[in-house]
Amino acid sequence: MSADTPTDVFEAHRPVLMGVAYRMLGRVADAEDVVQDAWLRWSGADHGQVREPRGYLVRITTRLAVDRLREIRARGEAYAGPWLPEPYVTDFADSAPDGAERAVLADSVSFAVLVVLESLSPLERAVFVLREAFGYPYAEIAAVLDRGEAAVRQLAARARRHVDERRPRYTVDPAERRDLTKRFLAAAADGDLAALMSLLAPDVRLVGDSGGKAKAPLRVLETADKVGRFLVAVTAAEASRLSLRLLEANGGVAVLALSGGKPDTVLQLDVADGVVHTVYLVRNPDKLRSLAGR
Template identity: 70%
Template sequence: MSTDTLTDVFEEHRPVLTGVAYRMLGRAADAEDVVQEAWLRWSARAADGAAAVAEVREPRAYLVRITARLAIDRLRQIRSRRESYVGPWLPEPIVTDFAATPSDPGERTILAESVSFAVLVVLESLSPLERAVFVLREAFGFPHAEIANTLDRSEAAVRQLAVRARQRVDERKPRYRANPDECRDLTERFLAAASGGDLEDLLGLLAPGVRLVGDSGGKSKAPLRVMVGADKVGRFLLAVGQTPVPAAEYQINEINGAPGIVLRSAGKPDTVVQLEIADGLVQCIYIVRNPDKFAAITSL
């Protein structure tokens, strides 16, 4: 297999590898580093000769195995970094376009859910192995036997990890997910009410027990604790919405599988907001303001 062919094979599978790494790590930069390391290991086989390349009968499985193992190692390394994080931690926002994914609606829904803020936050509570099994099984549909080979575990052990991870995610993730049109409509109404200073309209969109989770990493202004309650959250949002922002510009884009609000200040990302919606109301508001987490949305 020539170097060009090796590159073509890797690029063919890059979206899957990036998807696995991001869902494992919750940060685009870490995912890119892992995928780059996987490429270096893949290309190194060419240097070992034709025989070494020929040993790879299933490139996709081989590359996913490398990526998953590297992601597990990286996740173990960054766990301590997150334990000392200032305030709540949220995933790094990424631009998605699952509506254009050439697959059936059921597959698109699974992909969108697996990259949502709500699920990625829950995945933080899993062990690295549980997280790897969940991502490979639930998001990408890998058979238990293939996951066992990837993680160098028995199939029985992988099945146990899969059950445990699924149970923990089901216990904490939202039970109902609004359809894309409803999410888009409510996101637009939320933006209009919050930026327009209409408390009555805003409170009409919020569930009584709505939660607000802000992630600034201590590098900008955001609540250091989770806020709970429609009145408290609504008044906070209005106060923030009335704060002058230089050359403010709002966009609604598909962020992490659902409509998200991107606020730019003088052309640069300042805030990303995503809503968790169920029963026609906003159940949770995720606000990312850590400037280190905007690299993946700067091209919007």
């Protein structure tokens, strides 16, 4: 099979297409479905008429993701408790060798940003993803979405303003997060409430996503005392049946807890100035299926 076959061309661009679809949807299974639909469109295309395969494939994927997002929202399904994106294993070492580019990609796929993106319209979200995460010029985004460039610029300005107003106002340093995550786990495993609380910002928040299908707070917990006591109690009750490992997810280090070899919980911390500002817990089993075998 030559390097120029349609299959090889598509596979070469699959990571970018998956990145676009996941940032649009926040759900791994839906993103994979969109990429598969893009493949079906690509396999039936007249490839001799496609001058820029990447642009063509990103356009198809983005439009399919916009349609899928509209379908999801039209269903208006209620969600039990706080919502978090489905954990997504990320590795930007090969696709983004430049440190600044890696930082942009990591930020655009973080829990904090994806939660904010849920409140954007599908078109605003598409413009934000293509512009902020992948650096597409406004003219190209306009062609992708079949909109005028002026309209795209307005969508971009609204999306950026909305995200800036609601996203955390601190930068998460990868090395600091990894170090603090290890210290956090050690304090929780030892049941050392004082040590754990020393790692938490006074206004720390714990956001637990269970979808009503596992044990987790149905409301966001706030303050170091409430979050610390909850974590110590949960660790004491659950530690004996869980094994832990670190993985790279959503742009940074995360903790995967396994029960009987199956994914049980994903924990990730947002940290700054040496303390934890947000604890994310994903326990909805439907959102952990893609991590089986990790």
